[in-house]
Amino acid sequence: MNTLKFLKRLAALGLLIAFFLPLSQCSTPEQNISKDPPTQSNQNAKVRQSDGIVFAARMDKDDALLTLTNGVAFFWPVLFTLLAFFRPEVEQSLSIRLSEILLCLGSAFILLRLTSFGTLLPGGYLGWSALGIYFAITLFNFIERIRRTWQVPA
Structure with missing residues (x-):
């Protein structure tokens, strides 16, 4: 198997794994605006809410379109x-190679939306590196294919 194909498949798998890992964490602490004294259950709830960890799988539960967009941004390379x-x-x-390039740019936008408001966590690093590798290999293959298509015989 060609090394670039293997790396591209590995990058697609890495992006799929990044979907289930924590991507980023909010870097600013949330203030407790509650006026009741903190109880044990109250503190546990506050910790869970102010944790600020972003997962692509749980990002937008209220908006189904954004959740679907998150899923497509991480799953299309595997397809x-x-x-x-x-x-x-x-x-x-x-057309397939051009579609891959455009989808890489769309996935970069979604990943930027999910990771830009906090500190990167392992899923964010894995997602960005896998997407960067996938995009670089796809762009290289696209340019190579264009050069072979337009090559004038000597």
């Missing part, structure tokens, strides 16, 4: 990898 595994001729298509 393209499976497509390339079962139908290798599809991987050579310019």
Whole structure:
């Protein structure tokens, strides 16, 4: 197997794993605005609420469209990898490669939205590095394919 294909599959798997890991944590502490004296259950609830850890899987429970967008941003590389595994001729298509580049940019926007308001956690580091590797390999393959397509015979 080609080294770039292996790295691309590994990056797709890394992005999928990052979906389930904590991505970031809010860096500013939340103030307790409650006027009742803190009880044990009250303190536990406050710790859970002010923890500020962001997971892509639990990010937007109230808005189904944003939750779906988060899922697509992390799962599409695995779908393209499976497509390339079962139908290798599809991987050579310019439209597939261009779609991958555009989806990488969209995933970068979603990942930026999920990680920009706090300190990065292991899922954030894994997500950014996997997406960067996937994007670099996809862009390299796209440019190589364009060069082979437009090459004028000598």
